Amino acid sequence: MSNPQADPQLPTVPTSLTGDEVRSRLKAMSKRGKLPGFEPEEPGALCSVAAHGTPFDSKLLIRIDGGDLSFECEMNRLMPCIFAVLLVVTVWPGLPLTSTFLTSFDWYNSIMASIGIQTWHWYLPLTILPVPFAFRSALMKSRRSAHESALEAIEKVRSVL
Numbered sequence: 001m002s003n004p005q006a007d008p009q010l011p012t013v014p015t016s017l018t019g020d021e022v023r024s025r026l027k028a029m030s031k032r033g034k035l036p037g038f039e040p041e042e043p044g045a046l047c048s049v050a051a052h053g054t055p056f057d058s059k060l061l062i063r064i065d066g067g068d069l070s071f072e073c074e075m076n077r078l079m080p081c082i083f084a085v086l087l088v089v090t091v092w093p094g095l096p097l098t099s100t101f102l103t104s105f106d107w108y109n110s111i112m113a114s115i116g117i118q119t120w121h122w123y124l125p126l127t128i129l130p131v132p133f134a135f136r137s138a139l140m141k142s143r144r145s146a147h148e149s150a151l152e153a154i155e156k157v158r159s160v161l
Contacts, residue, residue, distance in 0.1 A: 010070075010150060011071075011154060012068045012071070013154065013161060014067055014068050014069075015067060015069055019046050019064045022062075022069065022161065023046060025160050025161065026038060026047060026062075027040055028160075029156065029160050030049075034156060035049050036050045037051075037059065039059070042061060044061070045061040045062055045063050045072075046064050048060060048061050049062070050153075051149045051150040051153060052145070053141075053143070053144075055079070055083070055138055055142060056079045056080050056083070056146075057075075057076050057142075058073050058075045058142070058143075058150070059073075059076065060074075060149075060150045060153050060154070061073075061074055062157070069161075071150065073143075073146050073147060075142060075143070080142075083135065083138065084135055088131060091124070091128055091131070094127060095119065098119060098123055099119035099123070102119060103119070
């Protein structure tokens with residue numbers, strides 16, 4: 001019977017050990033510094049370990065189902081939320097700074113007066129439109145690097161079982 005929450009891209013590890021025995025071995029490995037971010041108590045899972053991602057970290061949830069360990073990589077939500085808010089919030093302070101700087105030049109004022117636009121007409125689209133793409137790129141990069149870290153952690157788990 002397979003776990004519906006298991007990540008299909010992550011391998012399963014067969015084991016004849018019970019959940020407590022697996023947790024005990026992983027805890028010992030963690031105490032030796034070989035399994036970073038080990039959490040022996042994880043809601044909805046047997047335990048978890050760190051799956052380091054760049055720029056956002058994840059955790060690798062370890063579940064036991066029958067005689068197999070299955071794995072799921074779950075991104076920590078706090079940092080992506082903070083990153084998204086910072087991307088949006090940092091757009092506005094740049095507008096008055098840019099406008100003040102550029103309006104100190106006569107050539108800029110004459111060009112803007114001749115075409116009839118103000119600084120915010122071009123500044124806001126130029127800075128807001130890339131925000132979703134930057135956020136999506138950071139998420140995709142984090143998922144890829146966390147997946148690689150998860151594969152390394154799974155190999156460590158496999159070696160101790």
